[in-house]
Amino acid sequence: MDIDGDAEEASRRIRVRFVTKLKPPYKAPPTSIAIPTNLTRFGLSALVNNLLKAGNADWKTEAFDFFIDGELVRMSLEEFLLAKGISAEKILEIEYIKAVAPRKKEDPSLHDDWVSAVDGSNPRFILTGCYDGFGRIWKTAGVCTHLLEGHTGAITSVCILDPLGSDGRRVVATASKDMTLRLFEVNTEEFQGQLKKIQSFKTLRGHNASVQCIAAEPSGAKICSGSWDCRINVWQANDSDSGGDFMSVKKRKVDIEDEEPKSEGEPISTLVGHTQCVSSVVWPEHETLYSASWDHSIRRWDVETGKDSMNMYCGKVINCLDVGGESSSLIAAGGSDPILRIWDPRKPGTLAPTFQFSSHTSWISGCKWHDNSWYHLVSASYDGKVMLWDLRTAWPLAVIDSHEDKVLCADWWKSNCVISGGADSKLCISSEISVM
């Protein structure tokens, strides 16, 4: 009798079992249940919430995302099974995770001008660069603790050296259109409630045109920068012999505001090869750095020898580049078209991108991999949207449209927030994103 009843409704119902890697309060009973196949992701989410509510009376509704065979469900279950050719006769195992989407939007942190660069690699603070020539350090949304002075042109790129060091003192580097890079030392723990102005302790000169991008070596000993003069310069970040000396010099400088800092740096090596503006550099490992340029190429450089070990042409101007993902080897890049491309350089003999995400409608200005997840990345575009992507689906996980103008930069922060700056002079923080 029971079997007959099932067979009759086989066309519309399917037996599934929900599994998860989440911790106990999120664990659903591992029994299999029959559900209608026309359920979408929202239906499945409601179902799992109901299941959890049955086991736990004071359950708060949570959005979930669902995997079948390692692919995110983005249509009705029936269509998904048909598209993937999965038999509906077996018990289907559906894995669920908490949906990756921002649950909270913090108040925008207002700047005086366009926010051109943002770095969230240190969980204690956010570093932003602005077109008014000042770098800013934000403790949380709307709380600016430090103002980094010194540049005479708009800041184009910022980075925090050795961001996960233990003490509160951090060195940050900024690149600017005035053709220089500046290094600042900030102590994030000494915040007394009022804005503190900091002068740079070192100025790095050597570029012949606006510096477009900057990246620090993982240990923080060196930094590299790409510029409109087609060159990549590698600089020594902090002189080993002067630790406390500089502090004293700097303290003295605080009183004499107008004077330029004495210390200047020269590039220790120059990587030549690009024929147009170097728009983005990444330094993921000690010896290798990646660069992207307006000459349509992405290159991998060996820092010791100064030779490029890989040269990849993609046919479009590239504005942003990041290396991450599976074993930190996938290259994500976006540029002068609305497509975010991801290459796997380990694949031999092909230059075709392995993934292409094309939900944006204008140039992509920034892309960043998540620190811990192999699958998630964030992208910013001139269409005013920030999108969260998962490699397992071609649709964006979430679209953040809190900006009113072009978004110029985006980054992850504290591995559960997305921070983005744009031409509306705002730094937007979207928090409580439960990646993993």
Add this chain to the structure above:
Amino acid sequence: MAESDSSEDEVAAHNTVGNVPFEWYKDEEHIGYDIAGKKIKKKVREDKLDSFLASADNSENWRKIYDEYNDEIVELTKEETRMIRRVLKGMAPHPEFDPYPTAVDWVTIDKAEHPFPDAPEPKRRFVPSKWESKMIVRLVRGIRKGLIKVDDKPKEENRVYLLWGDDRNLTERHHIPPPKPKLPGHEESYNPSLEYIPTAEEVKKYELMYEEDRPKFIPKRFTSMRSVPAYDKAVRESFDRCLDLYLCPRTQKKRINIDPESLKPKLPSRKDLKPYPTTCYLEYKGHKGPVVSISTDSTGQWIASGSNDGTVRVWEVESGRCFRVWELGEAVQHVAWNPSPELPVLAVSVGQDVFLLNTGLGNDEENRRVDDLLHVESHMAHNEPGASEAIISETIVKWSRDDNHGAIRLNHYKTVSSVEWHRKGDYFSTLMPYGESKAVLVHQLSKGLTQRIPFKLHGLPVSTAFHPTRSIFFISTKKNVRIYDLLKQRLIKKLETGVREVSSIAIHPGGDNVIVGSKDGKLCWFDMDLSSQPYRVLNCHPKDITRVAFHRSYPLFASSSDDCTAYVFHGMVYSDLNQNPLIVPLEILRGHASVNGRGVLDCKFHPRQPWLFTAGADSVIKLYCH
């Protein structure tokens, strides 16, 4: 003496066996038969002894000869022996025959004094024949009347053909097979199954239909073949058939089937010609009036624009940020960025002035050099004596320092419409359309000098350009483009555009090709090696072309027009002189709005990327990317 040589006829033949060998009768007693059928007996031959004895007896015996043919013995006469002797000697047989008779001269070879027949020559020999002339008159009349046809060709004989044979080849008529009729199906049976029978409603519906749409046959059931009635439409159909036969046109209509695609010229596919600008991604907003002119710097990082609202702005290409604004007060006519990367100077023509602005976009050293250059000018220009006659006096152009903008100001005596830089960035030319003989001036930035172009201008100059590699100068008037060699100071070539009014020209970076945009929407491509006529005229814009532009490195060119569009073309120039340039239209770029009847006012390519900037009358600059 008249005896015949042959004696055979007279002598009666005794031989009756004919001409057969006598060996056959050797063993027989007879030889042949006589007329009565009796055997003719052989004569007994006397043996040798007898004949010897006979010859000894008879001295005349040698005269006897045995005639084997007739089987008889013939006795030769004296004449006969004499004749034999003469023959043996090689003489004529008869002694009377004279082999050497005396010749009688019957016809003399000497010409006689009087002809042999002594009659006079008849008159008919030298008078034209009356009857022949009558015959000729008759023939001529016949020819004139056309009764007689003079035809050199031999008359063709009638072709012999097979009267009852296959005549398809003779009449050359093509056979059109009639369409095959549908084979009858089950529904046409006299007793079809029930599912073929239409219901009453269906039959009613059929009746409501137009006659043409109505089904030709409605199945019906009959219980037996006997009850099937006669075909009710038989008369009607044969009548229609007759109508068809006599009303149908008998001439065969010949239709030419030409695929319209095949008439198009063979051009490469647009996909193969990528990259070229297609989509607008960035807009540069900030001007309050129509943007009249734009110019990119040599690296492609910045773009300058001039507008009717009196401002010049410098924008950052990648972000769309307005980097710098100069308020010049009057409507800007033209902006041109110095092509030299070490000299970030912007030349702007405003009314009667040309400003050389320091953009401050170089590094410190460059900025200082530019500042110096722009400072020293004002003093130098004043003190310069008119050393050469080509150097223009201060009444025409005055170099002065403009401290508000940190610039040089060149005050001309007429309105300046455009400024063009030489490729090295030291010389620049200004164009005053109403400056008559001093309409085109060439200025040198480093020395602060102004010179007149030493050529006579024919008509109102519209546009000028420097050759991208050689010292050649292009001046376009409303009808023609004249090309001058600046070193030799002479006219090289004159290009006849054939358009109503030229609006702008652009030179291919190779220097051998020129495009000309006109105010009647025509774009002319000149190959200067080929001819002074346009190699190709593209009639693509319905309104005035405002600007044409070549890309510096990609094989692209573009035209912008007041119809709010910009066209992008592929223009490939081959180094092989035998191969003509390849021109393929690629893309129509839309997006600008029309303001006061004006559309896109300027277009410029990015110097390094296949991108196009367009400046619109709607005060927006757009960037189209590939």
